[in-house]
Amino acid sequence: MPSDAALSEILDLLAFDTTSRETNLPLIEHIESRLGASGITSERVTNPEGTKANLLATIPARDGSTTGGIVLSGHTDVVPVDGQDWSSEPFTPEIRKGRLYARGSADMKSFIGIILSRLPQLVSTELAEPVHLAFSYDEEVGCVGAIGLVEAFSEKGLAPRGCVVGEPTSMRVVRGHKSMNVFRVDFHGVAAHSSLTPEGVNSIAAAAEFVSFVHSVAAEFRADGPFDSAYVVPFTTVTANTIDGGIAVNTIPAECTLRFEFRSLGDVDREALVERFRAEARRIESAMQAENEAARVDFHIEAAAPGLETPASADIVDLARRWGGIASDDKVTYGTEAGLFAEAGIPTVVCGPGDIAQAHAPDEFIELEQIAACESFLDSLIADLGDEAEQRLA
Numbered sequence: 001m002p003s004d005a006a007l008s009e010i011l012d013l014l015a016f017d018t019t020s021r022e023t024n025l026p027l028i029e030h031i032e033s034r035l036g037a038s039g040i041t042s043e044r045v046t047n048p049e050g051t052k053a054n055l056l057a058t059i060p061a062r063d064g065s066t067t068g069g070i071v072l073s074g075h076t077d078v079v080p081v082d083g084q085d086w087s088s089e090p091f092t093p094e095i096r097k098g099r100l101y102a103r104g105s106a107d108m109k110s111f112i113g114i115i116l117s118r119l120p121q122l123v124s125t126e127l128a129e130p131v132h133l134a135f136s137y138d139e140e141v142g143c144v145g146a147i148g149l150v151e152a153f154s155e156k157g158l159a160p161r162g163c164v165v166g167e168p169t170s171m172r173v174v175r176g177h178k179s180m181n182v183f184r185v186d187f188h189g190v191a192a193h194s195s196l197t198p199e200g201v202n203s204i205a206a207a208a209e210f211v212s213f214v215h216s217v218a219a220e221f222r223a224d225g226p227f228d229s230a231y232v233v234p235f236t237t238v239t240a241n242t243i244d245g246g247i248a249v250n251t252i253p254a255e256c257t258l259r260f261e262f263r264s265l266g267d268v269d270r271e272a273l274v275e276r277f278r279a280e281a282r283r284i285e286s287a288m289q290a291e292n293e294a295a296r297v298d299f300h301i302e303a304a305a306p307g308l309e310t311p312a313s314a315d316i317v318d319l320a321r322r323w324g325g326i327a328s329d330d331k332v333t334y335g336t337e338a339g340l341f342a343e344a345g346i347p348t349v350v351c352g353p354g355d356i357a358q359a360h361a362p363d364e365f366i367e368l369e370q371i372a373a374c375e376s377f378l379d380s381l382i383a384d385l386g387d388e389a390e391q392r393l394a
Contacts, residue, residue: 006113008117012030018078034116071132075108079107112135134146164381168354177331178335183259187297189202189255201254207243207257217238239262334356353374
């Protein structure tokens, strides 16, 4: 069973509605207070509007050093509950039959709460190397906040030797996931009465042509690969997921907006793939402008985060297993902030409590035994970075 200290911290975090469309500042203030109570200073890395913030804190090594060490990373935002049928209030956590129910219980406030419950041990342990805490905003809408957070590590010259991102993996040590790439394409045609079709440029027709291209690329990857059998879906996926256009059935639609995404394997050239889609947008724009030069197509990258491909031989993989993470060669299809840390030269694994199958769902929950397992993981990490680590590093 989990400790009272961990449950208390988790329950406090779950009571904050940090849906990505809302500010996360009240939660950040709460975490700052908890860190401050243990004598730990922290620094905010805010969004341009000042409405959201990441939080970065370092518990120095016994010699005062802040360089090197291990990062513990988690995101503070959660997905919406709109339209979902919950058996209890999403932001009023409840424990029922060995499970803790609330939005964010699995994804991923339990991990952050467990970290907060271990602050006294972190500051009282004679650490041979520092521990860095990295809490981000807007992971759920494209790993937006973590970009600035990871940049802060580089700017401060912290150079961690490893990072654990505590997304729900049922405490498996995951060293690979796909990239995440989200796009919006705006098709600007020319309106006309539907009885005078030659006088208009149909934006929906143009968007439909682009959708056909998107799914032809998806079919290529499905048929020809590359493939990686470590994934449940072993190829790069591409799909158009939303479309909005038109104002009336008797009017040639002037405006249509399409959103699509791809999630690529590590050996797929993301930039080259993006350029394929840009080129198709340009081709369709040219065809539209041949009908009326006022037409155009605007291509936007809304969110992008790299995949994760940490080698099995990386030290952080062995460390996570030694601390109690379950050895696994599995890779996950969902994206995380781990790819951003890895891209910055920080070897990273994903390992945290809870099952991704419960994340984002109504009646989201985490098994209490998963919380206890993560507590054991962090206790081992702290002990390992204490006197035992000093002996190894000597």
